[in-house]
Amino acid sequence: MMSSKRSSSAAQLKEDGHSSKRQRLENNSACSEASFLSTLDIYILPAGIQKARLAVFKTQVEKYGGKVQDRFCSTANLSHIIVEDNVDMPRMKRILKLDSSLGLKVVKSSWLSLCLQNKKLENCEDYQLYEETSDSNDFLPKAEIASNHNKSVELSRPTVTSNLSDYESSDDNDEQKNEKTAIFNVSHIKSPQTEKWICAQSSKSPKPNINKHITDKLEEMVKTYESTNDRWRALGYQKAIQTLRKHPKEISSWEEAKSLPGIGTRLADKIWEIAQSGELRKLKEFESDEELQVLKMFTNVWGAGPHTAQVWYQQGFRTIADLQQKAHLNHQQKVGIRLYDDFLDRMPREEAAEIERVVKNVAESIQPGIIAEICGSYRRGQATCGDVDVLITHPDGKSHKNIFHKLLAKLKESGFLTDDLVSAEETGNQKKYMGVCRLPGPNRKHRRIDVIVVPYNEYGCALVYFTGSAHFNRSLRHLCKKQNMSLNEHALKQGVVRKGKEKIHEGTIIPTPTEEDVFKVLKIPYRPPEERDH
Numbered sequence: 001m002m003s004s005k006r007s008s009s010a011a012q013l014k015e016d017g018h019s020s021k022r023q024r025l026e027n028n029s030a031c032s033e034a035s036f037l038s039t040l041d042i043y044i045l046p047a048g049i050q051k052a053r054l055a056v057f058k059t060q061v062e063k064y065g066g067k068v069q070d071r072f073c074s075t076a077n078l079s080h081i082i083v084e085d086n087v088d089m090p091r092m093k094r095i096l097k098l099d100s101s102l103g104l105k106v107v108k109s110s111w112l113s114l115c116l117q118n119k120k121l122e123n124c125e126d127y128q129l130y131e132e133t134s135d136s137n138d139f140l141p142k143a144e145i146a147s148n149h150n151k152s153v154e155l156s157r158p159t160v161t162s163n164l165s166d167y168e169s170s171d172d173n174d175e176q177k178n179e180k181t182a183i184f185n186v187s188h189i190k191s192p193q194t195e196k197w198i199c200a201q202s203s204k205s206p207k208p209n210i211n212k213h214i215t216d217k218l219e220e221m222v223k224t225y226e227s228t229n230d231r232w233r234a235l236g237y238q239k240a241i242q243t244l245r246k247h248p249k250e251i252s253s254w255e256e257a258k259s260l261p262g263i264g265t266r267l268a269d270k271i272w273e274i275a276q277s278g279e280l281r282k283l284k285e286f287e288s289d290e291e292l293q294v295l296k297m298f299t300n301v302w303g304a305g306p307h308t309a310q311v312w313y314q315q316g317f318r319t320i321a322d323l324q325q326k327a328h329l330n331h332q333q334k335v336g337i338r339l340y341d342d343f344l345d346r347m348p349r350e351e352a353a354e355i356e357r358v359v360k361n362v363a364e365s366i367q368p369g370i371i372a373e374i375c376g377s378y379r380r381g382q383a384t385c386g387d388v389d390v391l392i393t394h395p396d397g398k399s400h401k402n403i404f405h406k407l408l409a410k411l412k413e414s415g416f417l418t419d420d421l422v423s424a425e426e427t428g429n430q431k432k433y434m435g436v437c438r439l440p441g442p443n444r445k446h447r448r449i450d451v452i453v454v455p456y457n458e459y460g461c462a463l464v465y466f467t468g469s470a471h472f473n474r475s476l477r478h479l480c481k482k483q484n485m486s487l488n489e490h491a492l493k494q495g496v497v498r499k500g501k502e503k504i505h506e507g508t509i510i511p512t513p514t515e516e517d518v519f520k521v522l523k524i525p526y527r528p529p530e531e532r533d534h
């Protein structure tokens with residue numbers, strides 16, 4: 001969980017780092033006929049296609065700016081797999097030896113012929129092969145999930161290789177649907193129907209979660225998949241949990257589970273198994289699997305992700321004591337191990353409020369008028385918090401610059417900050433500290449604290465980002481993509497042009513001094529923090 005947070009900020013950084021690619025866009029942006037296939041990066045399944053025809057396809061596609069891969073590689077960033085018109089999905093999967101989610105478009109070769117014939121990238125929808133979906137459409141609005149339900153292609157992806165880029169790629173697959181509009185015809189983009197989006201809806205459910213007995217078990221599955229770095233599956237389960245939480249009645253049949261958006265056959269099986277027996281065999285198996293349990297425990301060490309956990313396991317370590325005595329640990333992991341139990345314990349929100357008061361008082365004593373706001377789960381009104389995320393700024397637009405070091409120095413001096421994890425991470429104009437604090441007095445636990453100092457003109461976007469939830473943020477970012485915008489903790493930008501995962505035009509900043517402005521620009525109703533707890 002905590003390691004995912006850090007990977008995510010790295011991913012965010014990456015998002016920002018594409019300005020050098022702007023040039024390429026400018027050369028490309030007048031998308032003439034000559035490069036009408038430039039968004040294609042395809043693999044053509046040879047089965048049933050004559051060699052000569054295969055060669056023609058390859059030459060033609062390349063001639064018009066596309067790429068054709070000679071070998072199939074499940075980790076390559078393909079836009080489509082092309083198959084002979086009579087090849088069906090099961091056959092293709094057999095040939096390519098696939099059996100978990102890839103999320104690639106599989107299209108009949110007659111579509112490619114049509115594009116070449118008309119010298120334009122035709123809509124491929126009518127030529128696409130579909131398979132029942134189970135775990136993929138996380139960020140789509142509900143209506144879209146429903147309508148795509150039996151259509152989206154879901155191929156198998158080998159488990160252990162899934163990583164963060166898979167996680168983001170759900171966005172991109174969907175984006176490819178709009179590739180024509182996005183690359184060729186930027187000015188004619190329709191505003192998506194926003195009302196169905198997760199970020200447009202309140203997380204406050206009018207009814208309590210009646211399927212809690214099911215979602216609790218699925219949550220355990222998520223934790224396991226997260227510890228083995230199987231984010232693809234973790235995300236699929238997370239999405240099912242969201243859907244089930246909102247479902248107004250107790251699941252009473254397999255069909256009922258299966259009819260819910262984003263729940264495919266395999267998830268419906270699991271849900272029905274829990275509904276009927278109160279148990280999930282797969283989870284039991286996981287629970288009796290020593291390796292999985294150890295990996296879960298090791299990934300709970302702050303500073304250790306699934307990879308480190310795996311390495312430790314392979315080195316023969318099985319307990320936290322083993323790590324303490326024998327493993328080669330970096331500074332963060334040493335802190336993570338020393339405070340292992342404290343970090344796993346979520347603090348009551350009252351304690352987070354006390355921490356806020358300490359930080360606010362010290363901040364105010366350094367610079368009057370300073371704003372210090374706890375974001376994260378606390379601001380969303382949760383009863384317990386995993387850590388405290390303090391966002392700091394100053395309305396004069398400049399005083400924030402001097403605050404970071406002074407504030408941390410004072411907080412250390414008083415003994416409130418006990419350990420540093422990341423002393424200063426700079427992202428653009430923002431500075432982030434990650435560390436550990438403890439309130440004065442007996443029997444106090446150590447708590448994780450992040451302090452983020454941001455310039456006032458980035459405050460609106462920073463508030464949105466650090467308030468979360470992470471799921472809510474993903475939905476916002478995805479909605480942005482649909483409107484050719486981008487959103488991160490720094491800014492909301494418009495006129496962004498993307499090609500696959502790449503941003504080939506960074507876009508321009510739309511000023512959003514407040515959170516409300518962010519919602520307004522995206523044309524969704526403003527949601528107060530407690531309604532963003534998705």
Ligand SMILES: Nc1ccn([C@H]2C[C@H](O)[C@@H](COP(=O)(O)OP(=O)(O)OP(=O)(O)O)O2)c(=O)n1
Nearest residue numbers: 005008376377385386387466467468469470473
């Ligand atoms: N992968 C991530 C991680 C974090 N965030 C944003 C949204 C989160 O709400 C906020 C703070 O991150 P935390 O990990 O502290 O999450 P929460 O505060 O929501 O939960 P917790 O109570 O577990 O700290 O940062 C995000 O958008 N994407």
Ligand SMILES: [Mn+2]
Nearest residue numbers: 376377387389
């Ligand atoms: Mn938090």
